[in-house]
Amino acid sequence: MLTYISKRTAGTIGVIFIVSMLTFACMHMIPGGPFDAISLEKQQLVPENIKRGLNEKYGLDAPVWKQYFLFVKNAVLLDFGYSITYPNRTVVSIFRDHWGYSLQLGVLTFLFSVIVGVGLGIIAAINPNSIFDYLGTGVSIFCLVIPGFVFAILLQVIFSVWLGWLPTGGWNGPKYWIMPVLANSLAPILILQRYTRTSMTDAMQANFVRTARAKGVSKTRIILIHVFKNALTPLLTVGGPLAAGLIVGSFFIESIFRIPGIGSYFVLAIGARDYPLIMATTLLWTVIISIAYLLTELLYAWADPRVTLVKEL
Amino acid sequence: MAETVLEIRDLTKSFASRPGMLGRPKVKNIAVDNVSFAVSSAETLGIVGESGCGKSTLALTIMRLYEPDAGKIYFDGNDITRLNMRELKPVRRNMQLIFQDPLAAFDPRLRVDQIIGEPLEIHGVGTLRSNRDYAASLLRKVGLYAEDMHRLPSEFSGGQQQRIGIARALALKPRLLICDEPVSALDVSVQAQILNLLRDLQDELGFSYIFISHNIAITAFMSNRIGVMYLGKLVEIGETESIIRNPLHPYTEELLAAIPDPDPSYRDNNICSSSAPAELEGLSTGCVFRMRCPIAQEICAAEEPPLRTVHSGHQTACHFA
Amino acid sequence: MKEYPDLESAVDSVSFAAMDRSNFDQKALELKRFWRRFARNKIAVVALAFIVLEIVVAIAAPYVVPYDPYKGDFLATWEMPGSSHWLGADDLGRDVFSRLIYGARISISVGVLSQLAIALVGVPIGALAGLRGGWFDYVVMRFIDVLSSLPAILFYIILMVALGAGFWNLILAMTLTGWVGMARLVRGQVLTLKNTDYVRASRSMGAGTFYILKKHILRNVMSPIIVAIALGIPGAMLAEAGLSFLGLGIPAPQASWGQIIGMYQSYIRIAWHLTVFPALVLAVTMLAWFLLADGIREALATTKPN
Numbered sequence: 001m002l003t004y005i006s007k008r009t010a011g012t013i014g015v016i017f018i019v020s021m022l023t024f025a026c027m028h029m030i031p032g033g034p035f036d037a038i039s040l041e042k043q044q045l046v047p048e049n050i051k052r053g054l055n056e057k058y059g060l061d062a063p064v065w066k067q068y069f070l071f072v073k074n075a076v077l078l079d080f081g082y083s084i085t086y087p088n089r090t091v092v093s094i095f096r097d098h099w100g101y102s103l104q105l106g107v108l109t110f111l112f113s114v115i116v117g118v119g120l121g122i123i124a125a126i127n128p129n130s131i132f133d134y135l136g137t138g139v140s141i142f143c144l145v146i147p148g149f150v151f152a153i154l155l156q157v158i159f160s161v162w163l164g165w166l167p168t169g170g171w172n173g174p175k176y177w178i179m180p181v182l183a184n185s186l187a188p189i190l191i192l193q194r195y196t197r198t199s200m201t202d203a204m205q206a207n208f209v210r211t212a213r214a215k216g217v218s219k220t221r222i223i224l225i226h227v228f229k230n231a232l233t234p235l236l237t238v239g240g241p242l243a244a245g246l247i248v249g250s251f252f253i254e255s256i257f258r259i260p261g262i263g264s265y266f267v268l269a270i271g272a273r274d275y276p277l278i279m280a281t282t283l284l285w286t287v288i289i290s291i292a293y294l295l296t297e298l299l300y301a302w303a304d305p306r307v308t309l310v311k312e313l
Numbered sequence: 314m315a316e317t318v319l320e321i322r323d324l325t326k327s328f329a330s331r332p333g334m335l336g337r338p339k340v341k342n343i344a345v346d347n348v349s350f351a352v353s354s355a356e357t358l359g360i361v362g363e364s365g366c367g368k369s370t371l372a373l374t375i376m377r378l379y380e381p382d383a384g385k386i387y388f389d390g391n392d393i394t395r396l397n398m399r400e401l402k403p404v405r406r407n408m409q410l411i412f413q414d415p416l417a418a419f420d421p422r423l424r425v426d427q428i429i430g431e432p433l434e435i436h437g438v439g440t441l442r443s444n445r446d447y448a449a450s451l452l453r454k455v456g457l458y459a460e461d462m463h464r465l466p467s468e469f470s471g472g473q474q475q476r477i478g479i480a481r482a483l484a485l486k487p488r489l490l491i492c493d494e495p496v497s498a499l500d501v502s503v504q505a506q507i508l509n510l511l512r513d514l515q516d517e518l519g520f521s522y523i524f525i526s527h528n529i530a531i532t533a534f535m536s537n538r539i540g541v542m543y544l545g546k547l548v549e550i551g552e553t554e555s556i557i558r559n560p561l562h563p564y565t566e567e568l569l570a571a572i573p574d575p576d577p578s579y580r581d582n583n584i585c586s587s588s589a590p591a592e593l594e595g596l597s598t599g600c601v602f603r604m605r606c607p608i609a610q611e612i613c614a615a616e617e618p619p620l621r622t623v624h625s626g627h628q629t630a631c632h633f634a
Numbered sequence: 635m636k637e638y639p640d641l642e643s644a645v646d647s648v649s650f651a652a653m654d655r656s657n658f659d660q661k662a663l664e665l666k667r668f669w670r671r672f673a674r675n676k677i678a679v680v681a682l683a684f685i686v687l688e689i690v691v692a693i694a695a696p697y698v699v700p701y702d703p704y705k706g707d708f709l710a711t712w713e714m715p716g717s718s719h720w721l722g723a724d725d726l727g728r729d730v731f732s733r734l735i736y737g738a739r740i741s742i743s744v745g746v747l748s749q750l751a752i753a754l755v756g757v758p759i760g761a762l763a764g765l766r767g768g769w770f771d772y773v774v775m776r777f778i779d780v781l782s783s784l785p786a787i788l789f790y791i792i793l794m795v796a797l798g799a800g801f802w803n804l805i806l807a808m809t810l811t812g813w814v815g816m817a818r819l820v821r822g823q824v825l826t827l828k829n830t831d832y833v834r835a836s837r838s839m840g841a842g843t844f845y846i847l848k849k850h851i852l853r854n855v856m857s858p859i860i861v862a863i864a865l866g867i868p869g870a871m872l873a874e875a876g877l878s879f880l881g882l883g884i885p886a887p888q889a890s891w892g893q894i895i896g897m898y899q900s901y902i903r904i905a906w907h908l909t910v911f912p913a914l915v916l917a918v919t920m921l922a923w924f925l926l927a928d929g930i931r932e933a934l935a936t937t938k939p940n
Contacts, residue, residue, distance in 0.1 A: 015783045022789075026796035145921045147872050149879065150913040153895060157906045168902060244785045252876065256899060270795060271881050282792060289784055376838050398842065405840035417831040420850050431849075432839045485839075 004301055012294045019286045020075075024068050027275050071279075080280040085272045091280045094265055101171055102261030105254065106246050108181045113188035113242075118235070120189075121196025128201070136193055143190035149252035152183035156256065169258030180257045187245040195238050237300040243292035247285050317390070318489050318521050319375070319408075320351040324384035326367075326374045344370035346545035346601075347384070349620075352489065357515065357522040359536030359553070361529045361568060367545040368525045369413075372493045375523075376410055377401060389488070406436060409482035413494040415474035419466040425452070425477055426462040432484045451480040456510060472503035476510065483514070491523045496531065508535060529568045533557055538626075541565050544601045547620065551627030561623055561634035563606045600631070608633060671933040678929020681922040688919065692738040701729035703736045703889055715907055722907040724898065730907065733889035734915055740890045741919060744801070744874045745867040748808040753863055755809060756816025761851070763817065764824030765843060774817060781814040790873060794882040804883055808870060819862055823855045857934040864927035868920040875916055891916045 074080065080091035124136035156179060160168040170176050250263035258264070262281060269277035326345040344367040352358045360368050373379045375386060377393070385394045393404050409432075412418040419428050429448040433439055439447065449459035455476040466474055475495060482490055492511070496504040508531065515522060526532045532539055533553050540550040541564060549562040560566045599614040600606070606613065612632055620630045673679055691698055701707075701719075706726035713723040721730040763774040781789065793807035827833060827850065836846050875892025877883035879899075884890035886897070891912040898908035 011779070015780055018780050019784060023792050026792050029796045145868075145924050146917050147875070147920065149876065149895075150917045153899070153902075153909050153913045156902060157910050161903055161906045248785045248787055252879070255880075267880055270791065273795065278795060282788065285788060286784060293783065373834075378834055378838055402840040405838065408838075410835065410838045412831050412835065414831060418835050420832045420854075422853055431836065431841075435836075435839050435841045435845060481835075 001301070001305065005298060008294060008297055012290045016283075016286055016290050020072070020283055021068065023279055023282050024071060025064070027279060028064055028067070075280075075283065081276045083269070083277045084274040085268065085277070091276050094277065095262060095280070095284070098260055098262055098265060100261075101259055102250055102254065102263055104171070105180060105184065105250060105259060105261060108177055109184040109188065109246060109249070110242075112181050113185040113192055116185065117189040117192025118196045121193045122200055124193070124197045125200035136197065140190050140193050143186040143193075146186065148183055148186045148249050149256060151186055152179065152253055152256045155179045155183055169256075171257075171259045176257075176259075180253050180259060183256075184246070184249040184253045187249060188242055191238060191241055191245065192235070195235060199235065237296050237303070239299070240289070240293035240296035244289050247289060316354050317351045318354050318388070319523075320349075320387040321375060322349045322385045322387075323347045324349070324371070324374060324386065325382045326370055326379055327382055343545050345374055345381075348542070348545075348547045349384075350540055350547065350550060352521050352523060354488070354521055355515065355519045356538065357524050357536045359524045359526065359532035359539040360542055361526060361532045361539060362542035363527055366542045368527075368542055369493050371542070372410065372491045372523070372525055375491065376405075376408060402436070406432075406485040407488045409485070409487045409490050411475075411478050411482050411490060411492040411495045414498050415471060415478045416466060418478055419474070421465070421467060424463050424465060425469075428466065428477065429462075429481045429484055432481060436485065438485070447484070448480075451483055452477075454483070454514070455480045456506075470503075471499050472507060475499060475507055479507075479510065479514070483518070486518075487520060489521045489523065491525070493525050494527070495524075497526065497528075504531070511535065529565075530572050541568070546601050546630065548602065548631070549627075549629040550620070551629075555624070555627045559627075561627065561629035562602075562631045563608055564602050565629075567605075602631075668933055672929055675929045675932060677925055678932075681925035681929065684918075684922045685926055688738055688922075689742060691735060692742055695735050695739055699729075699732035699735050701732045703728060703732040704887055712905055721911045722905075724894075724905075724908055725901075730894075730911055733894065734891065734912060736889045737891040737894065737912065737915070738919070740801070740884055740888065741871045741874060741916070744804060744808075744884075745871040745923070748805050748812065748870045749863045749866040751805060751809040752812040752816050752866065753859060756813035757820050757855075757859060759813065760817035760820030761824050761847065761855075764821040764828065765847070765851075771821075774821070778814045778818050781811055782818075786811050787873060787876060790877055791880070791882060794877060799882055799885040801884060801888075804874060804877065808873065812866070812870075815866075816859070816862060819858055820855060823858060824851055827851050827854055861927065861931045861934060864930050865924070867927070868923040871916070871920055871923070 078092055083089055083091050083094060086094065120132075120136040120139060124133040127133055156168055159166045159179060166179055167176055247263075250261060251267055252263075253259070254261045254263035255267040262284070265277065266281045268274070269281065324345055325343065325347055327343040329342075346367070348371060350358065360371065362368050370379065374381050377386075377396075381394060385392055387393070388404055388407065391404075393401065396404070423431075426445060426448050429451055430444050433444045433447070438444070445462075448462060452459050452462060457473060457476055457480070461469075466477060469477065478495075495511070496507050499507060511522070511524075512535065514520075522535070524532060524535045529539075533556075536553050538551065539553050539556045541548050541556075541562060543564050549556065549560070549565050551561075556565060557569065560569055599616060600609070600618050603609040603613040610632070616632070618630045618632045620628050622628045623634050706728050707723065708727055710719060710723040710727040710729075711725055713719050713727070715722045715730075719729050719731065721734065723729055724733070759774060763771040789811040790807050793810065794803065797803040797807060833846055833850055836850060841849075874883050874890065875895070878890040878892035879896035881893075881896060884893055886893065894912045895909050895916075898905055902909055
């Protein structure tokens with residue numbers, strides 16, 4: 001088991017490094033350095049003193065791989081430098097000031113999706129082929145086909161512009177939460193509903209449940225005690241894809257609803273070619289998602305040790 | 314008159330098993346351990362042994378579908394052990410396999426005529442028309458209707474599927490057919506038909522068989538000579554009569570004793586082994602069979618008994634034969 | 635010596651005539667069978683009809699659109715949907731309906747081309763990795779691991795920031811990231827098929843690697859590949875829309891649905907028509923492609939025996 005853990009952890013760290021290298025390489029693909037490219041695009045000049053300072057700090061005159069090491073060294077110290085679009089703010093301070101909003105959105109979305117997704121899944125499993133089952137499947141298909149950000153736009157137009165019930169953007173209270181959370185939940189609900197339904201149905205058909213029913217235990221009791229426990233443990237293992245979905249969703253949702261979270265800043269950074277901010281945010285997402293996947297795998301291994309024995313490749 | 318069609322000497326094939334359940338170091342599983350024998354033309358050599366003793370691996374290694382770790386394979390006197398794929402191709406025309414699970418041996422998307430025609434296609438023999446006629450005649454030879462040629466193999470019964478497999482094997486007029494448990498997957502009533510078919514074909518066409526089975530009664534019915542395998546080793550080999558009437562190795566005796574006897578008044582004197590099948594790992598010294606052998610002594614743990622001739626044509630690997 | 639049943643030659647010639655088809659005819663037969671099963675799924679047929687219509691309109695766009703999608707009309711800026719501009723006009727007075735039709739060209743071509751490119755790259759690599767194994771397989775698996783570790787869109791963003799917006803850059807970025815999915819699929823299939831008895835039988839008869847690939851493996855792998863391509867198209871469309879929304883996909887003045895949404899998203903109060911209609915078209919198109927892909931998958935699953 002220990003070998004499995006260390007192998008997977010090493011693998012995850014490796015992936016993080018490789019992705020950061022890829023990102024770094026891409027950012028520096030533009031000839032003439034990242035700062036000149038912005039000048040070209042934005043038709044504005046990066047002030048000379050800043051340019052000099054940045055060149056010095058990032059050693060932009062040194063070969064690329066050296067710059068990468070510098071980057072990694074700084075990254076470990078959580079120093080990502082100054083944002084280009086906000087020259088007075090460090091990237092880290094931008095994170096610090098705004099991660100709270102993204103976290104709130106993420107947590108609310110998570111709670112909502114769990115309640116709805118798992119709920120629908122349970123109901124569908126308990127009443128197979130009923131109206132609830134079809135409802136659940138219908139919701140799934142809806143979530144699958146309507147992309148999150150399309151749904152967000154439609155919600156915004158209907159409830160904000162036409163009906164005027166809800167505000168278009170911002171994050172100042174519960175009214176502001178409704179649409180973003182709803183739109184962001186599509187992907188997670190899909191994952192959770194499908195997973196719960198399958199997991200519960202499998203558990204309900206398991207032999208030990210049949211035994212309990214044969215013994216005469218009431219249906220409710222069976223469900224609550226036996227099925228639940230067994231069915232919900234595997235759900236812990238869906239954390240990885242869930243985290244990925246939440247994070248990706250955040251770019252679009254935060255941008256559409258003007259929520260001042262990290263996702264919004266990421267979108268702005270992309271538009272402005274703010275390389276320090278882009279690099280740092282990408283790294284942040286990579287680390288979060290990779291850790292989520294790693295935890296998922298380790299949880300799964302804890303729940304079902306057989307997976308540690310499969311010799312990959 | 315009897316020429317040697319196939320000869321193998323000290324053929325060995327092992328697999329490194331995956332890390333053990335508790336992370337124990339890799340263990341080498343020797344599936345075929347220094348096996349030697351020869352097969353003459355128009356002869357059937359039977360190979361018996363229980364599941365897991367390496368019979369199938371032996372078949373696949375002889376066919377070079379697995380690469381042997383050591384030893385030599387001679388076909389018609391030529392050393393084919395290390396030939397590359399291109400050189401091996403003409404040899405392959407002469408050796409064919411018949412599989413245990415007949416349906417699995419066919420690509421489910423191909424029709425019967427395409428299946429039988431495949432060996433012809435691989436070796437560039439004949440034209441589409443002539444091959445089709447030939448395939449029809451092959452089907453008739455194995456007892457099927459040629460008009461069924463355009464069906465899919467899944468539309469046939471198990472026995473018929475095995476007949477198709479036999480027809481395919483005969484297409485290139487091989488000198489040797491290796492039958493890997495050809496009737497084990499069939500109903501008992503059908504088994505007899507297929508066995509008779511195999512014997513008749515051999516009478517008519519004069520090729521040799523290596524007949525592999527876990528059932529010694531069937532093997533005895535089919536074979537001129539029998540070889541007994543246990544855990545990769547050949548422990549006894551000889552003429553069928555000799556083996557059946559006078560088994561020299563304790564394992565052969567055990568196999569024979571296990572044949573159900575339809576006579577209700579028969580009381581057997583219970584030559585049972587003492588325990589469950591042996592551990593497959595770590596048996597590096599002495600006789601492979603000693604864990605199960607009712608007559609095992611100290612010498613059996615110390616020294617591995619060599620295969621020695623006891624009377625003409627009958628060899629065994631036991632200290633006490 | 636047993637007597638085996640024999641046949642009148644008359645019967646033989648009948649059956650041979652019945653079988654006397656070339657390969658081409660057999661494929662035509664398979665196609666007909668596939669279509670019959672596909673047609674049973676009414677929803678999929680409707681989806682197919684919609685898509686065909688959309689493709690036809692997209693191809694014929696220059697002749698179909700009421701207005702030039704690139705030409706502005708200062709008298710019509712921000713016009714809401716009405717009789718002259720059915721879906722309204724944008725800030726430069728360009729007709730939304732026309733632009734949406736041109737947007738269809740982009741979505742469909744990005745969707746289809748990217749998936750075809752992915753298949754072109756991923757299938758051979760996956761097949762080779764599965765067949766040969768060894769170091770090549772190991773390297774391919776590492777690529778698959780790394781590129782699967784993050785949601786694809788992150789990779790797209792990184793690549794597009796580096797490459798710059800543009801149609802071919804987009805196709806390139808999607809191909810570079812997406813080939814691993816196809817490779818993984820094909821590799822898995824090949825590994826399974828490699829160990830079947832019939833592949834062994836083929837080898838035992840003297841068949842070479844390419845013969846086995848062509849005759850046994852490719853056929854059995856075709857169906858999952860086709861389904862994967864079909865299912866990938868709506869995903870690719872969505873990715874293009876998302877990237878264009880962020881400003882990374884197809885640049886202005888070309889009219890990609892996602893890009894239009896992105897540009898006018900902040901004006902939603904005064905010009906909701908500039909975001910809602912592209913969003914709806916995107917959603918409906920994706921739905922249609924998804925239903926089509928699902929229909930194909932079902933039809934393929936039942937046609938071939940296994």
